Amino acid sequence: MASLVRAACLTNYDQVARACGLNSTRMLFDAGLSPNVLNEPDVMIPVDKVGRLLQASAAESGNESFALCMARSRLLSNMGPVGLLIRDQETLRDSLQLLVRYLDLLNGAMTLEVDEQVDTVVIHELLLAGRAHEPTRQRVELALGVMVRAIRQLIGRDWQPRRVCFEHAPPKDLSIHHQLFGLRVEFNQEINCIVCAKSDLDTRNEFADPAMVRYAQKLLESVAPNNDATVLDDVRRTILLLLPSGRCSIEKVSEHLGVVPRTVQRRLTEKGHSFSSLMNDIRKELAARYVFESSRSLTEVAELLGFTAPSSFSRWYQGQFGCSAKDSRNKAHSGHE
Incomplete structure (x- = not known):
């Protein structure tokens, strides 16, 4: 059985593909996906086909940072009910704990581990390619890009990670990486992760809304699988x-x-x-x-x-x-x- 991911992972795909001179409809069909998935964010689609689509789009367009371009304007609302729930938690720690708990509703091929150390926190993301071996570079960059965007929406848009690490080699052009992550981006590392200050976990979310949390929790309970x-x-x-x-x-x-x-x-x-x-x-x-x-x-x-x-x-x-x-x-x- 193939691992599945919400079709919302392809948010902004059409815009980025067109900007790169690609025919998004043809690219989706070639990857085994219907173009209709772009209009159905809650549909679950095979992870391996998403990986194939992103990899092919990066290769054909010559844009090594293709998936990262998709992440640049992501919002918590793109995560559906899970995004609503974590958006209104009191602290980043609370939000991350709930994201770990409900991650299977977003992506069946991803594991998220939050490792608290003396004065730093390592947010470690592990991904499987899916049914067949597929390169994961684009999916990894998309995942870390979306995570950084989510943290900024939770605790402030000026927030910067201490480091962002990737297992893969660097692209020729680092401008998109520096624009999204800051200058401390490292490649050929042991794990794919975001490193931040431990104090960030307890940063208060001034926009937390307990009433919205109760609403989102009920919504999740109605859609959560057994x-x-x-x-x-x-x-x-x-x-x-x-x-x-x-x-x-x-x-x-x-x-x-x-x-x-x-x-x-x-x-x-x-x-x-x-x-x-x-x-x-x-x-x-x-x-x-x-x-x-x-x-x-x-x-x-x-x-x-x-x-x-x-x-x-x-x-x-x-x-x-x-x-x-x-x-x-x-x-x-x-x-x-």
């Missing part, structure tokens, strides 16, 4: 979080979700999945991304995928892809030369 419908996304997100620790098991995932392992396995079985197959699929997708798209050492890739030794990763990779990770990377690099 637990069984979201179990795949919940388990995927938790696997993403736990894999690098080397402790990703059905027991640990169940503990993280607050249920017993047999409940997780039963719900996955009802959806035609098993925990081991789900974890293996996620490993395959991440492996392809890290080997083909990044400059991480293969030892580091093995650690990020939760393997206790590089040799274990090598055997697994050979079995999954029919060749060694080293050969895959060499072929990928030679193809770009």
